Amino acid sequence: MxxxxxxxxxxxxxxxxxxxxxxxxxxxxxxxxxxxxxxxxxxTAKTQIFLGHGKINSLNLEARTANVAMGPVKALGWPSMSMNFVVQDKTLLNGLKTGEIVSFDFAKNTTGGYVITRITPAAP
Structure with a gap:
């Protein structure tokens, strides 16, 4: 019990x-x-960076944009084209001019567009 x-x-x-x-x-x-x-x-936020190379068609410092006629981007399956990019920081555009050949890095942003994270005049 x-x-x-x-x-x-x-x-x-x-x-x-x-x-x-x-x-x-x-x-x-x-x-x-x-x-x-x-x-x-x-x-962990994994941002894939892509490399672009092309000629600046136009710059808009106020809007922080650059239109670039660029070569193909194989990693994205893109052909050669002209494209408007937002620039991460407008100071990246300082010293650049229309018609200049540039190399640049870009990444996809949170809204689905692409943003330039680095841009420099291309080596001759």
Whole structure:
């Protein structure tokens, strides 16, 4: 009979504490997820950089844009074309002029467009 009461007490105790422990474990998981989201822990942003080469058709310092007649970009399957690019920082356009041959790096931005991250006059 003692074993019956002891088993009954253990079952009651387990029935009370296990749901509380499960809830605490769930809350700890949510706190960890919140910290990871807020701090960026475990998240890596892999931005692929592409190389372009071409001739500047036009520059707009106010709008931070450059129109470039560029050669093909094999990594993207692009043929030769003229394209408007947003420039990451308008200071990248300082000293450049229309008609100049340039080499540049560009990447896809969060809105699906492409942004120039580096641009320099091409070596002769």
């Amino acid at each position: 003692k074993h019956f009461y002891l088993t009954l007490i253990l079952l009651c105790f387990s029935a009370i504490t296990l749901p509380a422990q499960a809830a605490m474990g769930d809350m700890q998981g949510k706190a960890t997820m919140g910290n990871a989201k807020n701090t960026g822990a475990g998240q």
